[in-house]
Amino acid sequence: MLKKIRNYTIILLLLGGLVWTFYFLYEKSNKPPQVFETLMPFDTSIIKKTVATGSVTPRKEVNMKSRVSGIIDKLFIVAGQEIKEGDVIARIKIIPDMLNMANAENRVNTARLNFDNAKIDYDRNKTLMDQNVISKSEMQVVELRLKTAQEELQAAENQLQIVKDGVSKSGQAASNTLVKSTITGMVLDVPVKEGGQVIESNTFNEGTTICSVANMGEMIFEGKLDESEVGKVKSGMDIVLTIGAIDKESFKAKLEYIAPKGTSENGAMQFLIRASIGKENSSFLRAGYSANADIILDRRDSVLAIPESVLQFEKEKTFVEVETKPQVFEKRFVETGLSDGINIEIVKGLKIGDKIKQAQLLEEKE
Numbered sequence: 001m002l003k004k005i006r007n008y009t010i011i012l013l014l015l016g017g018l019v020w021t022f023y024f025l026y027e028k029s030n031k032p033p034q035v036f037e038t039l040m041p042f043d044t045s046i047i048k049k050t051v052a053t054g055s056v057t058p059r060k061e062v063n064m065k066s067r068v069s070g071i072i073d074k075l076f077i078v079a080g081q082e083i084k085e086g087d088v089i090a091r092i093k094i095i096p097d098m099l100n101m102a103n104a105e106n107r108v109n110t111a112r113l114n115f116d117n118a119k120i121d122y123d124r125n126k127t128l129m130d131q132n133v134i135s136k137s138e139m140q141v142v143e144l145r146l147k148t149a150q151e152e153l154q155a156a157e158n159q160l161q162i163v164k165d166g167v168s169k170s171g172q173a174a175s176n177t178l179v180k181s182t183i184t185g186m187v188l189d190v191p192v193k194e195g196g197q198v199i200e201s202n203t204f205n206e207g208t209t210i211c212s213v214a215n216m217g218e219m220i221f222e223g224k225l226d227e228s229e230v231g232k233v234k235s236g237m238d239i240v241l242t243i244g245a246i247d248k249e250s251f252k253a254k255l256e257y258i259a260p261k262g263t264s265e266n267g268a269m270q271f272l273i274r275a276s277i278g279k280e281n282s283s284f285l286r287a288g289y290s291a292n293a294d295i296i297l298d299r300r301d302s303v304l305a306i307p308e309s310v311l312q313f314e315k316e317k318t319f320v321e322v323e324t325k326p327q328v329f330e331k332r333f334v335e336t337g338l339s340d341g342i343n344i345e346i347v348k349g350l351k352i353g354d355k356i357k358q359a360q361l362l363e364e365k366e
Helices: 002-029 098-130 136-165
Strands: 036-039 042-058 061-065 070-075 088-094 178-180 185-189 209-214 219-226 238-243 250-258 263-265 268-277 290-307 312-314 317-325 328-333 335-339 343-348 356-361
Touching (some): 042 268, 042 343, 088 209, 219 290, 238 268, 290 335
Antiparallel strands (some): 036 356, 042 290, 061 209, 070 088, 088 178, 185 209, 219 268, 238 290, 250 268, 290 343, 312 317, 317 328, 335 343
């Protein structure tokens, strides 16, 4: 009995599999044909470019520093203020060095003693000359000694005043305590405050920056370009700048400098580039704006193009499939030109109105 049930079960399973096979084949034979989307070539401009990241900076930016050490007594400028060359930006109060002041005082005392001695000698010889005891030529030597002692005393007094106040008696207008701007422009930053200490700028010390001043009428772009791209660019190329802080506006620039030596950053060599920004740009550019520079390597205007994704390859040849009848396609070899990574120029093989097969099925897209 069990044997009969098992046999019946096997037969039913075989019949069921046979029925399913016939049904599958029937459905497959009734499946609608594949329908491919098509597109047509179009006229456009192909622009090949590379991108560098960087920032907008003034071409001429100068840090104003003090020529003496001391305390900032008064600041005459604020950030954003327009100033002219020669304008006073700060006044420095001298804190004299005790050793230098002691040396200067000793020099004054010595010079005064020499002058007093020379004056006594002069008065004595003047009386002798009036009595015709000594000659005029001998008197000239005494007069020269007195004048020399007087000049030395005046120099010593000036040095003492410079050590104490930063300005000499004979040079009040050229005081080192008054820091003046060396260029005309806008004050970008004032990193110090009144009462703060400053160190003089000299051969061994850069000194304290009191403010930075720049000509905002002439801006440049400075950025970095990867070593894989730097060989493709050269001075004079056109650049289109996009600035994150300024929406819906781009700026024209021209590449003017490519660093001959790169620097290693995160394992890759980066090369500094610099581009001048056109003065015709109406928007106010602030120093430090981050920007992307599209460097135009090559361009083709009003050319026939197709999306690069529809190209197919056979050995070293390139072709597309062109529709000859509804959903009937033939292979057509084409000659390509410039590509921007999305669209590619068609030099030969296609014309306006041709319908090109896309790889994606219409029903799959839906």
